[in-house]
Amino acid sequence: MADTTTTIVQIAAQGVAAATPYLFAGIGEAVGQRAGIYNLGVDGIMLMGAFSAFYSVYSGASPLVGLIIGVLVGALMGLAMAFISVALKAEQGISGIGLYMFGLGLSTLLFNALVETPRPVSQSFTSAPIPGLSQLPLVGKVLFDHHLLVYLAFLMVPLTWFVLNKTPLGLNIRAAGQNPQAADSLGVNVAAVRYLAVIFGGAMAGAAGVSLSIAQTNIFQENMTNGIGFIAVALVYFGRWSPIGIMFGTLLFSVVTTLQLWLQAFGVQISSSLVTMLPNIVTIIALIIAVYLYKTQTPAALGRPFRREES
Amino acid sequence: MKSRLFMLLTVVCMVVALVGSVANPAQAQDKLRIAVITPSAKNDLAWSQSMVDALLKVQEEMGGEEAVEVTVSEGLFRVPDAAAAMRDYASQGYDLVIAHGTQYGASMFEVAAEFPEVSFAWGTASDTGADVGLTNVFAYEARAEEGGYVNGVIAAMLSKSGVLGVVGPVNAGDAKLYIDGFVAGAKATKADIDVKVIFTESFGDTAKATESAKTLITQGADILTGSAQQVPGAISEIQKAKGYWFGTQSDQTAGWPDTVVAVQVFDWVPVLTDIIANREAGTLGGKAYEISLNSGLTMVFNEAITLPEEVMKAAEETMEKIKSGEIIVPGNPKAATPEPTMEATKSN
Secondary structure, eight states: OHHHHHHHHHHHHHHHHHTHHHHHHHHHHHHHHHTTOOOTTHHHHHHHHHHHHHHHHHTTOOHHHHHHHHHHHHHHHHHHHHIIIIISOOOHHHHHHHHHHHHHHHHHHHHHHHTOSOOOOSOOOOOOOOTTGGGSTTHHHHHSSSOHHHHHHHHHHHHHHHHHHHSHHHHHHHHHHHOHHHHHHTTOOHHHHHHHHHHHHHHHHHHHHHHIIIIISSSOOTTTTTTHHHHHHHHHHHTTTOHHHHHHHHHHHHHHHHHHHHHHHTTOOSOHHHHHHHHHHHHHHHHHHHHHHOOOOOOTTTTOOOOOOOO | OHHHHHHHHHHHHHHHHHHHHHHHHHHHHHSEEEEEEOSSOTTSSSHHHHHHHHHHHHHHHTTGGGTEEEEEEOOOOSHHHHHHHHHHHHHTTOSEEEEOSGGGHHHHHHHHHHOTTSEEEEESOOOOSGGGTOOSEEEEEEOHHHHHHHHHHHHHHHOSSSEEEEEESOSSHHHHHHHHHHHHHHHHHOTTOEEEEEEOSOSSOHHHHHHHHHHHHHTTOSEEEEOSTTTHHHHHHHHHTTOEEEEEESOOTTTOTTTEEEEEEEOOHHHHHHHHHHHHTTOOSOOEEEEBTTBBEEEEEOTTSOOOHHHHHHHHHHHHHHHHTSSOOTTOTTTTSOOOSSSOSOOO
8 A cells, every 4th residue: 555655656746747848838828828829839949948958057057047048048939929920910820830940940950060969967957855845745745856947837827827817917918818909998008918928938938948958858859849839738728728727737648648657667568559648538538528617718819910900 | 246245155154054064963973972861860879870970980981071972861750751852862863862760661662663773771671672673772670689688688787676677669670679689688687687668659759758767767777778869868867866778779878978888889881881882883772781799780888887897798798699699689580590690681
């Protein structure tokens, strides 16, 4: 029994840590979408965040500086997306895919030119158990024995929820995504709000990339996100644009992913291909249930450029 | 007068352009032109890098860029993209087009039929397309289970926990051969050793490979191995746990000098040299090669990690026994009647 409990705790703890990049990227994307802009370039931004943080640390900077640089690079790419989709009013889906390809290409180019071959960094975000809390039975190991970025990602959940639902800024963001014309008539600067939301989303995607390169794996590799950014966008729909919903979605996905790795290591006699499909199957089923359970509507103006009606 | 002068200049320009365009192919024919298509990055520390490194060695041995032109199209995991690249290179007059991936076979056969004067090579495979009338295709494969077995023997001797972990990509091809060999080598050394295997079902999912390594370490593994370009994160993970790593395909010792004990390196130079010699002698294809510990597969031992004398001795003895055929490694169809490798197994 003790062994079973220990195993469950270990799987849960690993699943919580593995949720970090999905959570950062998903929450950032949700804020952008609540303001009316969907950004399919998340994966490309993550790659640029991952590379810039990796290269900073590889060149001698501390992991904290790497985090700041990765987040700034992400914000800069968010600014590019905001300029294209808000100022130029370009079609958002195509713009996002373009940004993804740009991030993939540029991060690969820079990696090949500056680093050449996969190699580890000597410093990274290492485990930082929270004194006292990490000693709690069961939950201590699951929630309070991780590296700094895991705590930051989960801290973003209540923070973002609070800003979106309890502050004037959050009201403006939701108004910009729900009814920008009405928001504009009430004096809200829709373009500025959308810029802010998409830049924030870029910064969060940058942080997601940082968590991959200098916390989870300690390396950078071409296309190392392997589609995590796209899964994060899907998790936004899963979570019905709520940070809390997204958190449950990412936890479900990452814990089941971890579980299938453990099942294989235990030698469970199921085809590894079948076991690998498990997280996707569970997520699809949960998505269907979520659609029926939660009534949160898609932001009405999502994907639509805002054009001010002149009288 | 002006219009005549203009006409004259135009004619002169056209003649110069024509002479130039004729002269270029003549110059190009002076050197051997090789193109390689790889499914992952050319610096992946794994499968793709093994071929690119070998091509660059061959280029250097044959006189550098003046004598051999090497062009790499990397990261073409999608077969339609790779097929387009093959056709492109063949139509540009490349002498040898290497499709470095098992998945490229069917498309490569189609392109090879369209360009009978161009030589093609692909691996891991043994089919030269002779059955469908092709005479311009070479095939190559690695007896990856041999180095896997040697790594398994050393890992079993070094493990303190009695648990070894494997981070595999998919259970097929040379990954399966390598892993089966590793498990067999470990079990032959210590019958009760526990070898845990996880497949990520991907070649390039670095994050999942890292999570797989974490899982194996949490379950007690103190030594890991694995293959494909996804492994660098897994190596870093076992480095954090102060354990050891055993590799395959390309040399990984430089990046993790305190962690990577030994690597089975795929050295395709003998295969490439023979293909080029055959082409120069007028044989454009029709031969299948395999590299093994006798030729082509090299065990690289990390000099920064000193192995106990008995472990090194066991490794060397195992290699000799595999070479002589005394040890039959599971996965090798010819193991019962070992033959010298690098010998053509099929020919027209």
